[in-house]
Amino acid sequence: MSKIGVIAPTQQIYDSTQAIIAQMGIADMVMLRSADLEDAVAVAKELEAAEVDVLVSRGGAAGRILAAGDVAAPLVEIAISAQDIAQAIHECKRITKLESPRIALIPFHGVREDIRALAPFLNVDLRFYPAADTMAWIEEVVHQVVSDGPDVLLGGASVHLAAKYNLPAVLLTSGDISLRIALEEALKVAYARRIEKERAKRLEVVIELSREGVVTLDEGGHIQLANPAACRILRLGGAVAGRHLHEVLPRFELAPCLELGETISDVLLSRGKDSFMASARPIRVGKDVAGAVVTLHEAQYISDMENTIRKELFTKGLVASYTFRHIQGASPQIEECRRVAEQYAATMSTVLITGETGTGKELFAQSIHNASPCRQGPFVAVNCAALPPSLLESELFGYEEGAFTGASRKGKPGFFELAQGGTIFLDEISEMDNYGQTRLLRILQERCIMRLGGGSYVPLDVRVLVASNRDLEEMVQTGDFRSDLYYRINLLTLHVPPLREREDDIPVLTRFFAAQCRHKYNKEPRFSDAAIARLTEHAWPGNVRELQNVVERLCLSSQSFLLGEEDVAAVLTRNRVARLAPGQAQPASGPARRQAAAPRDEERRRILETLGNCRGNQKKAAEALGMDRGTLSRKMRKHGIHKTIVA
Structure with missing residues (x-):
């Protein structure tokens, strides 16, 4: 289980955090501590020793922790929002009983100076003083404030000194919204960090070969030979030959x-305080196993490297969070899709993922990455539709210093360089313009890039996954997509079926999203059989994403614990009305949709039968069906028919 350490610099933040973690149902994951400015770093180290995955704090305490340099755990800061500032200024007006008081603000870490802009709108005279991070320095600033004679002091730790000078003071604190946002972000970071920790401990990637231990075993598992490194690692003394390996490595x-x-x-194993990796390979004589060789590698600097790698990845957001176990559903269609994706994951070849909007193409992309040989590397997701042509080249391929007006003085690596040793996922590749397609084709062919304004090529070790919700083959025929690029990326194709073609998954997904509502909103809706049936009858043009939104909307809008058919129908009707333009016909649902789908089912059955008779030969099947091969390929994708299904 992930652990979060919260360091509360004030009693108000401590009490509010305690209430919020109870509401979120994460009290067993959170270690809550109080600490003032001077004790913050010591408490952070204490929590780090307790193996928390991420720290949460605010203000000067957060600044001290970040500046310490010897606290390795990532830190999520509790923000000071504009709402928090406005509430504090309102309190200043209340205690001074002045409509436009003179306020002295002693800022602390996390308080941005651009809040000056709020002062005219709130009708106050707001004066900033230097930020201070030690109590001695803070006292000097407070003394200066007193000399200037404001009506009220606004700040953090400085407000405790104001009473000594009989100066009214208001503590600038964070509201519940800011606290909840920080805790939700910490949950994400903690989950990702826990995954990285488990990988590091399971694999112990960095091991010196010169210190490799070797143990040979007979067919019964008895030690025949153990080299000095193995004896040292396993703490074996005296004669070891003849002992069973289970005696020294019971786990x-x-x-x-x-x-x-x-x-x-x-x-990953341990003996005493020492950890090491063990591997075993059988010794084969013909078809028989005559024994095994066990290799042992000591873990040396993986803990040190873990912090560096993890911080770098988290800073850039280059992490894939999902695996195949996160893909919900047990229908034949999604099981087949998952099986094919797992096969593809074992290779380093380019995969083209097709499917309608909302079917979960990026979920499959992340799962493929996390099951691939490059899963230890970064995962870089790029939405090609979000990159205007003017920025496409510099963002994808990077640029050197002075490459163009406004370029960073240090240059910038592109997305492909950021993905070195890992995976780049190009979503909505159909939206890339012709020039971008040309550049991408060259990269896929040459496996190297040249930065904009650069003079040398950079070799690439990157796996490429691409996705599109449009028919690329049809775009090739209309001239909207380069045919050579299409054939380059169309090596392995994975079609994610729309939700309407896997109705058996709708109840599973509905209950899964309802369970997620318990964690997000502390409320889990229950669905009657009639409600599930009504959801199953819906056409779901927005696919899984639409279903998730509908379940969340039902959770938030319904006052009933058990949702019925009428509740579902009302939300679906509102969705449909909002989605349709005036005068546009509504899509069929229920029996009408099934009746409309009957010809499609018949066409799918006819294609499958013909392909079976032709032993999977698409050219012969197309002739037998009276269509060209391109049309047959499009219809196969439309009906979710893969070559593997036919074979």
Whole structure:
């Protein structure tokens, strides 16, 4: 379970955080501590020693932790919002009983100076003083404030000193909204960091070969030979030959290797305080397993590297959070899609992911990355539709210093360079203009890039995944997409079926999204059988994303614990009316939709039958069906028919 350490610099933040984590249902994940400015770093180190995944704090305490340099855990700062400032100024007016008081603001870490702009709108005379991060310095600033004679002091730790000078003071604090936002962000960071920790401990990537331990075993698992490095790692003394490996490594399961002939790779084990990786490979003589070789690698600097790599990835957001276990559904269509995707994940080839909007193409892309050989590297997702042509080249490929007016003095790596050693996911590739398609084609062919304004090529070690919700083959025929690029990216194709073609998944997804509402809104709706049936009958033009929004809307808008058919129908009707233009016909649902789908089902059955008779030969099948091969390919994609299904 992920752990979050919250350091509250004030009692108000402590009490509010305690209430909010109870509402969010994460009290068992949060370690809440109080700390003033001077104690913040010490408390942060204490929480880090308790193995929290992420820290949350605010103001001067957060500034002290960030400046310490020896606190490795990521820190999420509780923001000071404009609403918080406005409420504090309102309190200043209340205690001074003045409509336009003179306010002295002693800022602290996280208070942005651009809040000066609020003063005229709130009708106050707001004066900024220097930010201070030690109590001695703060006292000097307070003394200066007193000399200037304002009506009220607004700040953080400085307000505790104001009473000594009989100066009214208001504590600038963070509201519940800011606290909740910070905790939600911390949950995301903690989850991602926990994944990275588990990978690091499971794989222990960095190991010196010169310190590799080697143990040879007979077919019964008894030690025949152990080199000095293995004896040192396992703390073995005296004669070791003849002892069973289970005596010295009781948690290392050898049965799959010795009995089934399987290779066991990179199992994280420990002996005393020392951790190491163990792998086992069978020794085969013909078809028989005659023994095994176990290799042991000490873990040296992985903990140090972990902090550097993790901070870099989290700073840039280059992490894939989803795996195949996050893909919900058990219908034959989604199971087949998942099976094909898992096959593709084992390769480094380019994959084209097709499917309508909202079907979960990026979810599959992240899952493929996390199951691929490059899963330890970054995952860079790029929405091609969001990049205007003028920025496409510099953002994708990077640029050197002085490449164009306004370029960064240090230059900038492009998305492809950021994805080195990992995966780049190009979503909505159909929206890329012709020039961008030309540049992308060259990169895929040459596997190297040249930055804008650069003079040398940079080799690329990047896996490319692309996605489109449009028919690229049709765009090729109309001249809107380069045919050579299409054939380059169309090596492996994964079609994610729309929700209407996998009705069996709708109840599963509905209950999954309802369970998510419990964590997000502390409320979990229940659906009657009639409500589920009504959801199943809907056409779902927005696919899974639309279903998720409908479930959340039902959760937030309904006062009933058990939702019925009429509740679902009302929300679906509002969705349909909002989506349709005036005078536009509504899409069929229920029996009408099933009746409309009958010809499509018949066409799919006829194509499958013909392909089966032709043993999967699409050219012969197209001739038998009286259509060209391109038309047959489009219809196969339309009906979710893959070559693997036919075979």
